[in-house]
Amino acid sequence: MSKNTIKGLETLPEETVNVLIKNGYKNAKAIAISLAGDLAEDTGLSLDYAEQIIVKAVEKIAKPAMNAEELLDIELKRNKLTSGSTALDSLLGGGPWSGEITEIAGGFATGKTQLCFQFCVTAQLPTENGGLEGKVFYLDSEGTFSATRIGEMAVALDMDPRKVLRNIIVARALDSSHQIRIVQKINEIAQQENIKLVIVDSIASHFRSDYIGKDKIAERQLKIMQHASSLTNLAYVHDLVVVVSNQMVQKIDYVSGGSRHVPALGEAWSHRPQTRLELRKSPGQARMVRLTDSPRRPDGEEVFYITPSGIRDNPNR
Ligand code: GTP
Ligand code: MG
Numbered sequence: 001m002s003k004n005t006i007k008g009l010e011t012l013p014e015e016t017v018n019v020l021i022k023n024g025y026k027n028a029k030a031i032a033i034s035l036a037g038d039l040a041e042d043t044g045l046s047l048d049y050a051e052q053i054i055v056k057a058v059e060k061i062a063k064p065a066m067n068a069e070e071l072l073d074i075e076l077k078r079n080k081l082t083s084g085s086t087a088l089d090s091l092l093g094g095g096p097w098s099g100e101i102t103e104i105a106g107g108f109a110t111g112k113t114q115l116c117f118q119f120c121v122t123a124q125l126p127t128e129n130g131g132l133e134g135k136v137f138y139l140d141s142e143g144t145f146s147a148t149r150i151g152e153m154a155v156a157l158d159m160d161p162r163k164v165l166r167n168i169i170v171a172r173a174l175d176s177s178h179q180i181r182i183v184q185k186i187n188e189i190a191q192q193e194n195i196k197l198v199i200v201d202s203i204a205s206h207f208r209s210d211y212i213g214k215d216k217i218a219e220r221q222l223k224i225m226q227h228a229s230s231l232t233n234l235a236y237v238h239d240l241v242v243v244v245s246n247q248m249v250q251k252i253d254y255v256s257g258g259s260r261h262v263p264a265l266g267e268a269w270s271h272r273p274q275t276r277l278e279l280r281k282s283p284g285q286a287r288m289v290r291l292t293d294s295p296r297r298p299d300g301e302e303v304f305y306i307t308p309s310g311i312r313d314n315p316n317r
Contacts, residue, residue: 006031008060012053019043020053024188031057033187033233035226061237081197081241082130084118084311085304091291092275095130098196098241101231101272103203105246105263106279111287111306112245113144115279116201118311119243120168121153123197132241134167134196137186141173141205156309169193176206176223183230190238198234202245203227204264221268228272244273285315 004017008028012020023042025031031039031054040050066074080094089095096102096119104112120138125131138145150168151161169189173179179200186198211220235242246269248261263270263278276293282303290301305315 009053009056012056016045016049016053019045024185026188027191028057028060029191029237030187032061033230033237034184035230038184078239079127079132079196079241080130081119081132082122082125083115083304084122085302085313087302087313088289088304088311089130091289091297091300091302092277092294093297096241096243096275098132098235098239100235100274101228101242101244102275102277103244103246103263103273104277104279105248107248107261107281110279110281111304111311112279113142113201114149114306115311116199116243116245117146117150118153119197119199119241120150121157121159121164121310123241124159124164124167125157132196134194136168136197136199137189137193137195138168138170139173139179139182139198139200140170141179141200141202143172144201145170145172152308153310169195173206176210176227179206180223180227180230183227183234187234187238190234190240195238195240197241197243198231200231200242200244202247203269204247208247208264221266224265224268228269232272248278 003014004021006012006017006020006027009017020031020043025034025039034054036047036050036054039045039054040047079098080096082089082095104115106112120136122130123132123134123136127133147165151165154161154164171182173182186195189195207220207224211217231242231244234240247264249264250259251262252259263276274295278290278292280288282288285306286303287306288301288303291297291299305312307315307317309317
């Protein structure tokens with residue numbers, strides 16, 4: 001029988017390699033972006049040893065320092081995923097970019113899930129049409145995934161609905177710990193399944209219901225920070241488009257005594273998505289979308305429509 005190896009980690013003892021592979025840590029990328037505690041728990045290796053293995057894996061995959069011109073070339077090659085609305089795409093510089101997290105926050109029925117569905121379909125288009133030519137991993141934490149609706153959106157783009165649905169891997173997260181574990185496991189399959197888009201709809205609901213009360217806030221924020229790091233690394237290491245929906249909550253301003261609506265999960269999360277959008281309802285099927293944070297685009301506002309065909313610029317198409 002041939003010996004198991006992990007590319008880049010050939011110096012590890014054979015029994016360590018075997019236990020890593022057996023537990024799903026099949027390549028240096030998967031190891032590099034795992035948390036030491038999880039690696040130790042999954043494999044039975046000590047925490048110290050898990051940390052050493054992760055350091056080795058990070059050294060292997062980390063890119064050496066680059067000059068900004070090289071970074072420009074990398075940025076130009078990043079994928080941009082069309083939303084179906086040219087107005088929304090132009091707000092984002094072509095759509096959500098690969099390698100980073102794009103957050104879509106909004107109140108109920110503002111179209112967050114509909115946009116996620118639309119991205120599942122457009123991700124499968126050729127790159128020259130704004131797609132990613134790849135599969136989708138959809139983490140559904142609210143039980144609102146609808147294969148039927150995605151099928152309708154596929155038909156509207158002259159795509160075979162069953163073929164489109166076969167390319168979407170759906171995982172239903174039952175609570176926040178389950179959600180964290182699912183995201184950690186995506187990096188195991190991202191490469192082998194040609195995943196190009198990861199959707200989390202929504203990031204917030206389990207965390208908000210699993211950690212109730214002031215005494216749980218610190219624990220919740222720590223878990224959210226770990227979860228955010230997993231998503232950030234996943235996007236960066238595999239150059240994936242990561243789209244995450246978020247709920248809005250009321251925040252009281254203790255100075256003015258007033259209140260305003262802000263995306264949920266507070267400071268622990270708010271700095272993690274590179275790009276942030278907020279949706280608002282307008283009359284009929286119109287939705288306002290505001291870009292509130294981007295490393296490369298000015299803030300701005302546009303309108304799109306939720307039509308029977310999906311997300312569009314025009315209510316009648
Ligand atoms: P929450 O998950 O409740 O926070 O809301 P959300 O922002 O995810 O809302 P969602 O994306 O589910 O949008 C719901 C709205 O989309 C509905 O009120 C409808 O206006 C519209 N919608 C949902 N399904 C369809 C459909 O099949 N056809 C059309 N034309 N519109 C739909
Ligand atoms: Mg929803």
